[in-house]
Amino acid sequence: MNFLSDRRMINLNDIITFILVLIFPILLPLVIKNPYIIHLFIMTCIGIVLGMSFSMAYAPGLINIGVAAYYSIGAYASTLLVKKLDFSFWAALPVAILITGIISLVTGLAFIKAGTFTFVILTLLFNLALVQALGQVEVLGGWSGFVNIPRPEPIVIPYYSAIDFSTHTSCYYLILVMLLLIVLAFYGLYSSRIGRAWNAIRQSSHLAETLGVDVYFFRVFAFVVASCAAGTVGSFYAHYFGTLEPVTFGGFASIYIQLYSVLGGLDFPILGPIIGAIIMTFVPEVLRITSEIQPIIFGVLLIVLILFLPRGIIGSLHEARKMPIYDKMAKEIRAWLSNKRKTV
């Protein structure tokens, strides 16, 4: 099963597998009625998009440890538009994405010009500075943030009924649709000329430049698209969760996002974050890890991952399949099975 796994052309098999896999999340609310578990699934979807945002910036070799900054810009822009200017959610969402895009374009132009090494530092600094700004400036909510942010307005379908977003289940379907659209858009980008240019830049930016690829343009483009995706789910998060606080978007949030995509595997820009976000959301819940020691465990987990599984879970599985020991074991098992059959 390696659908959506690599940057290659679309084929029919992939599409069929994709649709088959998609049935599970669609049917999920019919099986699970507990609102808390639905909430966890919604947070997983948000985590997947944020992880994909990190992976997309990594595609042309940029390491963005400030994804939470653009996530917060989307959330705050949409909240401010709804609360101060009386926009509806459906009007605020595109404007919020646009604002995130403009801010990421301006910052991206400056950060990427300063070199890949400095880019890593600057994104984290931008995240910390933004949290300070959100906390210090009273117009932006201050340290206490916003409460009672309204849920998205109901969609009225003529001659039928209205879809309202007061329940967790309907919000789940909304984020699922957003996730699906973002996955399709990202998949299209990765399998197009642009995706191949990113691949070339990541492997060697100097070589790509000599072959006529505009490195600066493609890096800025990837950064802006990735940040817009983060802003989209940020806007959804604000209206779904109802409260906003600057502390939610601090440096730790960005590091968790990075863990999502690294745990799954960075060579798999769409499947990796999906696996990573599911594991990272549900394992702490199942093990009942308190939020106090969670950063310690996740920090150590990040280091251990880097040391032992630098290609992530999916990447390591792929590598294991290529290893000679795997072939040998498979041969022995087959021999053992056939022997057994003979004796019987």
Next chain:
Amino acid sequence: MNLSLIIQIIVTGLAVGSVYALMAIGIQVIIRTTGIVNFAHGQFYTIGAYTFWASYFLLKLSFVLSLAITILILLLFGALCYLFVFNFVQQRFKSSTSLSFKLLLSAMASVGLMMSLSQTILLSFGSEERGIPPIWPQIITIANVRLPVERLVVIVFCCLIGIALYLFFTKTKLGKAIRAVSEDPVMSTLLGINSTRIYLASFSIGCGLAGFAGMMLAPVFGVNPEMGTNVVFMAFLAMIFGGALSYKGAIVGGLVIGLMLSFGYQLIGGTSYVLVFVAIIVFLIYRPGGLSGELLE
């Protein structure tokens, strides 16, 4: 605003700025020799401050003794961090590994270290602010200008450390070896320099500088678990502003940012922190390599 206030602000700015410069030099030593962006530097700063607080305030040791203990513990701690984390990360590097993958591995390892260290500090020392009684409570008055001695002492100590570092890098064998490895690791290994030992030494020197910086500001501003975040922010900013490939740039950047911040707090208040960041980003758009002009690739 009168003259005496301006002079006081300048002295505070220089004191804070010289600490930023020390931190930035520490980060730069590590980046230039080992190629690791050490995000955990702020936590080393906090650990330095807490070690000084424990040895000077809790154990009632003398100032010189607690200074020596702090620096020794931080040098050891840095060496341990290198041996148990970054050494393994560097062993995974092959000559075919691309720069972005190297950068990713080292940045993530240091970010993981930062996260676990900062939470460990928070859980073991509690979130409350701890004060250290001023070591030099005197105030010098020159022609109506009142200057607190402790801030002057910070400046003097940072200058002394700066001179010591200069002598270390130009006169001693280890310092020369560190500079050689940061220029060209392969060539210096061929010439018989044990590069693993140099990496270890430069990492622990960087951490020792961070601990010293934390210890200097601990009696002035108090000790709390969050103190490292702000300082490391400013130190990274100073390093980028000055140019990531020059120690002189780091010193100039640290002092400029210290002065900007202390004037900003007086004139604008808390948002000056953000405004300094914005100003430096605007500067970077026109001069991506910082003051020294060399890009770190």
